[in-house]
Every structure is written in C-alpha cells, then in structure tokens.
Amino acid sequence: MRLDNRDKIQKYVIVGGGTAGWFSAAILVRALLNTGCKIELVESPNVPTIGVGEATIPSIVDTLRYLNIPLPEFIRETNATFKLGIKFSDWHTVGDHYWHQFGFVGGKMDDRPFYQHWLKYVMHGGELDYTDFSPSVAMAKHNKFHIGNPNKPNNLSASTYAFHFDAGLVAKYLTDYCVNNGVIHTKSHVRDVVLDDRGFIKSVISEKGQPIAGDFFIDCSGQHGLLIEKALNVGVENWQQYLPVDRAIAVQSETLSQLPPYTESIAHEHGWRWKIPLQNRTGNGYVYCSEFCDENTAIDALNRHIIGEKLTDPKVLSFVTGKRDKIWFKNCLSVGLSSGFLEPLESTSINLIVKGMMDFVNCIPDKDCNQQTIDEYNRLMDIEYECIRDFLVLHYCTSARQDSEFWRSWQHRSIPDSLQTKLALFRQQGRLFQNELDLFTADSWYAVLEGMKVRPISYDPLIDASDFTKIKQSLPQYIKGLQDSVDLLMTHDEFLAKITH
C-alpha cells in the first residue's frame, strides 16, 4: 500500500494558454480542489494562439456545469450565441441541403429506432424528411430558441444545444476563472525542455533561463507540440489520405441582422466554407485542399461570399489531419492541437480537449505514471479519434459532386475499413453498429446518411410488428405538434437579449 505523499503528483505544469491550455487548467483545478496540488500554466507572450475554434457541440454545456460557470455570464462575456446543429448546403449536389441536428430525432416507437419506422414510411411513399422530426431543426429553421425545463418535459425536450463563441474571450474568461481558483499564470516563452534519466520531463526552461519544474506536464502548445513532439519525439499518425483538406482561410465580418441558432457549412469546389454567428461579429472560413487550390483562389472564393463589411484581413492556417501516436507518453499528456487535429467540419476539437482532460482526471496516476493506465487511456482516445474521423469522412465520400478535381478525387480515394464495414451493414436493413465510444449517436449518423442520400435497401423486418396505419397517421401529427410548440417560442435574438440582460 502506498500512503506516502511523495509518490503523488504535487505539481502540474501546463504549457500553452490557448483554448486547450485554459480548459485543461480549469478542469484540473476544479478536480484537484482541496488536494493541495499546484498547477502552473506557462504561456508565451510571443506566440499567438490559433485564433479559431468558435463552434462547439452540446458536451460544452456539461463542461460549464462541471466548472460551475453560470450560463448567462458565460454567454455575455464571450459574445456567444446558441447552436442547435449544422445546416449543410451543396454537399450532396449543388443546390441541395440537409441538417445535422443536436439531440434526438422523433422518439422510439414500440421500442424500435424511430429511423426504422420513418424508413418504412418513406419506402411506402411518405414525403416528410427524417430531420423534420427533430425539435432542434424545427427551432433552427425558424430562428427560434429555448432551453427546456427538465421538470416539465414537452415535445421539444429532445433538443440539445451548444454555443458559438469568441475563442479569445473564452481564453480570457477561463484565465480569470483559473487564477481565481489558484492556478499560477506565468507569461514566459519556453525555450527548452529538460528530461531526467528515465526520459520523463523534469522541467521546462523559460526564456530567461529559469527552470519551471513539475511532476506532470500537459502539452497545450498547439501545433508546435513543444513537449510531446520536440522533446519526447512522439510522432503523428497522418490521416491525410482519408481527409485531404489541409488549409483554411479565416475572416471576421460584421454581425448579421438576425442571428441564426446554427452553424452553416457550405461545400465548395475545393472544400467547404463555414459561417459562425456571434453576437458582435460573424466568423467566416474556407477550408480547402492545397493539392487543388492555391491561397489566392481560396481567399477570392471566401471573399465573394462574405455578407457585410470585413473586420479582419484573411488569416491563412495550415494543418495536417491526424492523431498523435501516443497522446499520453511518460509524464506528458498532449491536449488540443498538440494531440492531433481532425478538420473542423463537425466542431469536435474543443470536445476532444475536454474529453481528453476529463478522462485523464478519472485516471490520475502517481508520479511514476503506471504504464497500464497510460496504455488504456491511449487505447480509448484512439477509438474516439477514429470514430470522429469516420463520421467526417462520411460527409465527403457519399457526395455525388463531380464538378471539380477535388470532388472527383473522392471516387478513387480509400476510406477507413471501419467506415466501409459500417456503410455495408447500413446498406442492408439500415442498422447501425455503434461503438459505445462514438461521440456521434445513431441519430447523427442517420441524419448525415439520409442528408447524403444513402438509403438502405430495406428496413428492419421487426418494424412490421407495429401498426403501420397508426404510425403513418401519427407522423404528420408529430410534426404539427412540433410546429405549434415552436410558434410559441421567442426568436433566438430575443432569447439572447433576455438571458444576457
């Protein structure tokens, strides 16, 4: 039995003060409250943060709850708006669009997935879209928003929400949160890393030559990978063959007259474009593949679609899609861009930051960092990354677009075996064999599959046990019920004004 405090981690050092650094510090300081552990965050005054990453998914609401952060204050301080899902335009073919909702679609009927009942309905000539049965989409389409009262469930209760926010303001907000809770904030450029004879990190050396020592190090230095890569030589598994986009142009423009409660993702000749509404401005970006498109062409393509006055010059970002071979190595955990990157199509990176830290908090080791714990952590994180990768690839590989080299390249591009198998199984009777670590629920997969016009050849035969006439009648009534409820709601703008007042 180990009762000696000397074995326990007493000091954590986080390198990097971007979204990853500050979320990591906040989660850690909250988890370690009253344990006497010290946390120091070292941030370079010379290296800017990446400055993008403004759309989230619903797990962010749980994170704020875990951190005891009041929602109205957070919305006010970060210029946030609400997000009910993503509207995808021009992905299957130009002119087509579909929704990827947050929350459930329909409800279980006779204990079978709603999708299967809907499938039988459309196979018999029904015309209502799958996501017409999503409360989130019903609200998003009409620019309405509300947060349901869990004690008074109604037909909108299956919706969930996330935020769009200003990443710089979030880092600022979390800095105050962390410092007020005892995190030491050091502004200093790290110029060196010192290892001990086991290859563990002993300290990082500041610009002025001062060592900052710790027992455990969290690398949040972004694409620099200062600790995990430069000091510990852990490589990256490159997934560019599956997800070839590798550049982005970001421009901020003036705020929209009406704030939509959703992100827009519009497919383009060489990639896709995002539109993210904040209270005080709009984030615009063009994500593209440098093999087919140069920087100026991308900037022109983005500029042509910006509504209103531009507030910033175009910022060019390059990235590689992939995952760190070992996200946790010895006494160093990589979090955020230093741990890998999956392109921002489904806004999953901040979720991976938080998930990575929460999982770490659940298996905090002693100073010697038990190898089995590390291996298990890495195994689980690998699965999470792979599930998200497959979901992202799905958006591209099912497109029917043939109007550019980029889109034609998808005809001969390989897709991961795991996705290939999933699609083959789905194409039979519409069954999804889900990994329990998959961030995206079956309803999310169904929404994108249906949005990209991938339909199975048949439905699950067990559906025939249900009274089809009754179900056929109930479906339009369900939609009418949703519509009636949405009509009574405030607009997204009105809701924001009320909550931030």
Ligand SMILES: Cc1cc2nc3c(=O)[nH]c(=O)nc-3n(C[C@H](O)[C@H](O)[C@H](O)COP(=O)(O)OP(=O)(O)OC[C@H]3O[C@@H](n4cnc5c(N)ncnc54)[C@H](O)[C@@H]3O)c2cc1C
């Ligand atoms: C085009 C694009 C769009 C994106 N959109 C989304 C999105 O919509 N949703 C989402 O969830 N994610 C998105 N992301 C990902 C998101 O931006 C990142 O996951 C998030 O910002 C975390 O970045 P980071 O903190 O790891 O790195 P950074 O923001 O790069 O921060 C790195 C930090 O390390 C510090 N540092 C670097 N070198 C040193 C040094 N030598 N000494 C000390 N400190 C140092 C820097 O000063 C900085 O503070 C997007 C990414 C890209 C590229």
